[in-house]
Amino acid sequence: MRRRILVPLVLLAVAAAGALGSGVLLARSADAATLSSNWYASAPYLMPFDNNPPDPVTVMNATGQKAFQLAFILAPNGGGCSPTWDGTRDVGSDTQATDLINRIRANGGDVSVSIGGYGGTKLGQTCSSPAATAAAYQQVVTKYGLRAIDFDLEEPEYENATAVHNELGAAQILQRNNPGLYVSVTTAGTASGTGWFGQQMLNDAKSLGFTPANYSIMPFDGGFSGGSSQVSALEAFHGILMTTFGWDSATAYAHEGVSMMNGRSDAAEYFQPADFSTVLDYATSHGLARYTFWSVNRDRQCPDPNQSTTSGTCSSVPQADWAFTRFTARFAGATPPTNPPPTNPPPTNPPPTNPPPTNPPSGSCTAPAWSATVAYTGGQLATYNNHTWKAQWWTQNEIPGTTQVWVDQGSCSAAPPPPPGPCPAAWSASTAYVGGSVVGYGGHRWTAKWWTQGDVPGNNGQGVWTDNGPC
Secondary structure (H helix, E strand, O other): OOOOOOOOEOEEEOOOOOOOOOOOOOOOOHHHHOOOHHHHHHOOEEOOOOOOOOOHHHHHHHHOOOEEEEEEEEOOOOOOOOOEEOOOEEOOOOOHHHHHHHHHHHOOOEEEEEEEEOOOOOHHHHOOOHHHHHHHHHHHHHHHOOOEEEEEEOOOOOOOHHHHHHHHHHHHHHHHHOOOOOOEEEEEOEOOEOOHHHHHHHHHHHHHOOOOOEEEEEOOOOOOOHHHHHHHHHHHHHHHHHHHHOOOHHHHHOOEEEEEEOEEOOOOOEEOHHHHHHHHHHHHHHOOOEEEEEOHHHOOOOOOOOOOOOOOOOOOOOOOOOOOHHHHHHHHOOOOOOOOOOOOOOOOOOOOOOOOOOOOOOOEOOOOEOOOOOEEOOOOEEEEOOEEEEEOOOEEOOOOOOOOOEEEEEEOEOOOOOOOOOOOOEOOOOOOEOOOOEEEEOOEEEEEOOOEOOOOOOOOOOOOEEEEEEO
16 A cells, blocks of 8 residues: 555644635635534545545545545655655646545535655655745645645654654744644554654654644554554553643643554554444543544455455455544534445446346255345345345345345245354453454354454444354
């Protein structure tokens, strides 16, 4: 996956409502002009030119999300102190990002533009001073009429004290020169909150007298295991903020944020929708200022939902499309649609519901039993109510016989259940199980579909355990 977030320093800047610079400016719709800062604080990352970008308006309609962070702005690949998209597309002559931003705004949304990412050359490295760095970023704010700009500064800049100082100084200048600027600074997340370089960054910000709206950490790619470990890291970082700046507990929470990675991380950690829910509950109950993730490009299921790799275009975990983006919409205060439109909608003139097959087959049921938690694609077979059913297009949690997506392939006879055998080792809440693990619980045999810990067989929202019958 290209330029993924590993250990970034993020500055989320929101310009004042009327701050439209000269040049090629973008008209905002009335709805976009009234977006509150919590939308920019919840905006998930989206790469508009790489990683098979999804249609943002489709995502908006399905989730209620109104803002996105378009990534990434870098120094030119050949060097210099002028902004480009991904080091190759000059901001001054760009029209593609302009068109995309206008389309989002026409649908009642808005964007921030993200600076940096993992890899590439950052402007903090090539510009000579904080003032020069700020001037380069001001071009981006002016070009796109931005209210929000996101500095996502990672390797190799993160460990370069001069480059980080240029970025912090630039953020301070932008904040001063753009009334109403909203600034968020994000650093690497560790089990202890943040590491040595993160602490040095906080110390530098304090020495500058620069106080942003919040600091965020990225609790992934550092030995994390699910939402509870991320909450623990956020609590530790909360203590660091109090110690560094002398804030009381409430003030520290009000200046703290989190940026996550959905699905499989670069370090082969797994974060399911339930983990995002755990962190969202913590963020809202403690009054955190930011909740976002990398990335919308990855917020869809892979053809193999449990593949053993990290992709830039899908999450590598079982999910419905845009399931993770629905959490950022909730953080911003929206209520996502109850029934979001499917990614692959049914044909304009679908065939009649469950037409009888010409020669319905009979015999033993050979297709796997239908499951509400499995995402089926067109052509896949499933057994339900002693019938074989064929999916016409993508579907999940739609019961065969109640919707047009399933076509009845005829009746079949379920094979008699195998006689019960001895139960395997008893399930334990403290044990981490991988996909394929078999346990005994409640007089039944259960098989794990993917990594899990603390999920009670038969009593968890993700359906991680498959009931294999009595034992």
